[in-house]
Amino acid sequence: MVILVSIFLLNPLTYGHVNAADEKIPDEIYFLLQMENFLRTNYVNDIDDLELLRGAIKGMVESLNDPYSEYYTPSEFKEFLESTSGNFGGIGVVITLKDKYITVVSVLSGSPAEKAGIKPGDRIVEIDGSDITGLSTAEVTKRIKGDIGTKVNIGVIRDGETLRFEVERDIIKINPVESTVLGKGIGYIKINEFNENTVENLDNTLDAFKKSGVLGIVLDLRNNPGGYLDQAVEVAKRFVPKGPIVNIVSKDGKTQSYTSDSEPSPFSLVVLVNGGSASASEILAGAIKDRKAGYLVGERTFGKGMVQRTLSLGALGGIKLTTAYYTTPNGTNINKTGIIPDVVVEADKSNPMKDFIPISTEKTLSYGNIGLEVLGVQQRLKFLNLLNAQPDGVFGPRTLEAVKTLQKQAGLPVTGIVDSNFYKALNDAIIKKLSSKEDIQLRKAIDILEEMLKNKHAA
Structure with a gap:
């Protein structure tokens, strides 16, 4: 998406008193003016001029039937620009909901939160003196964010003690680049999106790779929804030699x-x-494939070959409008068709839990219980290789043994009773097992890269 921000200021209803006899006004425009006058004259309540115009603009954009063109209210437009730029006013914490508390997962290095003394594991309970119990992570995030230079008071629980911090918001830059050295001269880079900070962080990673003796790179663009065109082009320049990258039509x-x-x-x-x-x-991906700068591995890409431009409308909000399409260096328009990788490897989309009985985490179960809830727990314990029997819905000796084994592994009191703490441990164990499944696409990419390095070294 191309971010070209323009300012377009309107004086609401500037043309409200133009005479119908004026031949310069098309019939369609005159009809709209009549409609505006009709609404103003007959609607029972007061009319907000800006809201009237916002509604008209939204209707015009929606009439295009383009899934990528959108109208935003002023607050929505601000959030949209923040999300695409990767920069916003905040304190620099990553939070999640854990054990019914909004918990700090990590604190960005050098951030206002770190300087103030907030630490990972802190449970946020207050923001500016207000109890935030029960609020979602999205709602808490919105309260923490704010204009640069303003202050926010954060109350946390740490080791049973309530601590309060006054934190001055600053510009927070989201790093969309993750990387690691896999060994054998191979480095791994995942780009989550192309925001304003992508190229800077990629360059830092490439410099570190060179110093670490990395010779080959797996560049992971899976589930990357896109972002700024200029950032994508600059990233391409790090891998694609002299010649075309993309054509915007x-x-x-x-x-x-x-x-x-x-x-x-x-x-x-x-x-x-x-x-x-x-x-x-x-x-x-298209530039790398067409220019033979590397191999593409995985599945057919999404197929969004359109370019958007943003337009700020001041107090009226803003719009994102499709203004062009692009082609790859070979002149291919990939819109709605996507790009087929050089080596197609389908991801494992099987769901081993699709036939499991749903369970209620509110219901306590114990030895002797019978029913579907017991069957659901047994199915999950069997999946974890803790139950040495076929699930039958009866909470018997083997189920009791499996429950105690999981409680012991999770560091819980070994009671043999299925309660809220057990359900959480059960869910955590399942998530851990699912996430440990081998990434067959990554495995194939590494195999190809190792062969490329071997051939390069032999030459």
Whole structure:
């Protein structure tokens, strides 16, 4: 998505008193003016001029029937720009809901929260003196965010003690790049989105890889929804040698081509893509594939070959409008078709729990109980390889033994009773097992990269 922010200020109802006899006004516009006058004259309550215009603009944009063109209210537009830029006013904490408390998962290095003394594991209970018990993470996040330079008071529970911190909000920059060195000269980079901070963080990673002796890179673009065009182009320049990267074709047929002036990359490259790789990530993937700068592995990409522009309407909000489409270096329009990888590897989409009986975490179960709730617990214990019997809905000796085993593994009192703490331990254990499944797409990418490095070394 191309972010081109313009300011377009309207004086509400500027044309409200134009005479119908004026030949310069088309019939359609005159009808709208009549409708505005009718509403103003006959509606029983007062009319907010700005809301009237916002409704008209929203209707016009929606009439395009374009899934990528949208109207935003002023607050929605602000949130949209923050989410795409990756920068916002905040204190620098990552939070989640844990044990019914909003809990700090991590604190960004050098952030206002770190300087104030907030630590991972702190349970947030107050914001500006108000109890936030029961609020969602989204609601708490919204209260923590604010204009740069303003202050927010955070109350937390730590080791049973209530602590309060006054934190001054500052610009928080989201790093969309994750990386690790896998060994054998291979580095792994995942780009979650293309925001304003992508290239800077990628360059830092590439510098670190060079110092670590990395020779080949797995670049993971799976489930990357896109972002800024200029960032995607700059990332492409790190891997694609001199020549075309992408062509942007506007409504009048004019083409703007973006090119690389880089020397060939020192890294061998394999790129992971799937159906969640869209827009700007497809620009990067398409350039790498067409220019043979690396191999694509995974599944067909999403197929969003359109470019959007944002327009600020001041007090009226803003719009995101599709203004062009793009083609890959070979001239391919991938819209609605996507990009087929060089090596297709389908992800394991099987769900081992799809036939499990739903369970209520509110119901306490114990030895001797019979029913579907017991059967659901048994199915999950069997999945964890803790139950050495076929699930039958009877809470007998083997089920009791399996329950106690999980309680012991989770550090819970070994009571043999299925209660709220047990249900949580059961869910955590299942999540851990599911997340430990081998990533077959990543495995294939590494295998290909190892072969590429082997051949390169032999040459």
